[in-house]
Amino acid sequence: MMRHRSLLVPASLILLGVAGACDRTPDYVLKKKQMVDLLTDIHKAEGVVDLNRTRYGSDSMRKVMKQSVLLRHGVTQEQFDTSMVWYGHNIEKYIEVYDDVIARLESEVAEVDADQGGARVDMAVVGDSADAWPESRMHRYFYGQPDAMVRFNLRRDENWETGDIYTWRFYKSNMQSPLYYAIAAQYTDGTSDYMTGTTTGQGWSEIVMQIDTARTAQNVYGFATVSPAPGEAAYIDSIALVRTRFSPDHYDRASVRTYTPGRE
Template sequence: MKRKRRIQWYYSVILLAFGLTACQVKRPDTVISDAKMENVLYDFHIAKAMGEEVPYSESYKRVLYIESVYRKHGITQADFDTSMVWYARHPDALTKVYEKVNQRLKAERDGINHLIALRDNKPKESSPGDSIDVWRGRHICYLTGTPMDNKLTFTLPSDTNFKDRDTLRWTVRFRFLNGTPDSLHAPLMAMQVLYAKDTLNDMLKVKQSGTETISLFADTLGEIKEIRGFIYYPAQQSTRDVLADRISLMRYHAKDTLFKALADSLEAGDKELKKDPVPGKPAELKRQSEEKDTIRQRSERRPRPRLRQTTEKQ
């Protein structure tokens, strides 16, 4: 009896699996996958927006912008059209793809609005606090080395929440998707801080996957005016895409840095030196040292005997 029930249970599981398989939508091999379609549509809409801005006399550029998207993703217009027909017949799949595309376009729009605010000298003020992430750009950037996707740049003006001795740490995680490039074609990461009195900058080459950080700090250069930075990925001989994510730009006020602790330590040491002219010695040694100084001063003040001058008779 138990064996019969077990067999019936196995048959039920098999029938359920066949039923679920039959309910799934079968996708032809010629249809672009969801992940790739998201990237294609994202670049497609940016290219369309760029084409709408060109004057009528240069309308041919609109076609070139679209074709550059196809070349970037290794597809043809026929592949794109065929896939869009399939997605149009399956609105659930198309909706999921467009939700992700819209999120990326919104982030891009926020970045553009920030640049417009910079142009109009109306930047968004950073949040107050001793340890704050002031990064305002995209937190994920996909770089391929092509002209449309070979760099990430930012310009961040200071505001009333920035202090003179702030420490700025720009952190990015790099992940090479198709093997690491040679040192000649490695991505460059650079940051520059403009102060009232001078400028500090630092740059490094990213030669392997991992997290990279650039930290800049100045003690005597005065007020911070602006922070700039970029990631540049030179053109590659073969496709080696890199994903830059977990991007942050931390601002630390001086009391949260090692400099503050060092300054306090030096100040305390100066006070101790003034209070104790011979630090670290016991009272007896200090007394002996004072007695030696007194004896030396007395001997210097004591008049020395004059030597009698004699002359030899020739």
């Protein structure tokens, strides 16, 4: 019996060694579970910011919000930045982390929907400033993806007003290829307004669509697409489509083009 016990000790040590060998994350980098927990909370905090843009409108307030999340997790800005760089250079690990973050966030959203009887989306589009984004908050683009496109289509409801402003906002991560976007509004008279463009690099992108005050919009729709290079795996996250009311001080349609059927 004593002989069997002596064999158990080295066997358990071997198992521990194998488990440790499977994790090749350097000591100076946050482990996968730490990254998933931290990024999940960061994206939730950013969602609060997007829904309270009057209170958190400045970059300094956004930084304070992010720093509070890092502090709660016991992580410094330097540790977070270093870890993001490492995961950005180890795409497979990066994808694993964000797949878990997306699954976690979508699970929490589903729980909220269930608790509120599916009322979350209806509540989100009520009020003078609201996030009307109807789809997932994150999207992954990777080489060989059959459908590398984010789409949305909002139809008019009782909360719409003429002259509404739609601000489409998202954060780009690990993106090497250009992202092409279009956002459009279709009016009851058959005409349409649209904006197209390209954005590159990392960080925030913001597209502002001003609805015409003289026409009645019946739907607002758009898409964002990327053609990733071989080996590229990029994300956009914290996606929001914030609707605000008409303001004569901020009425700007310089980038908006109009299409009228039957005209060249």
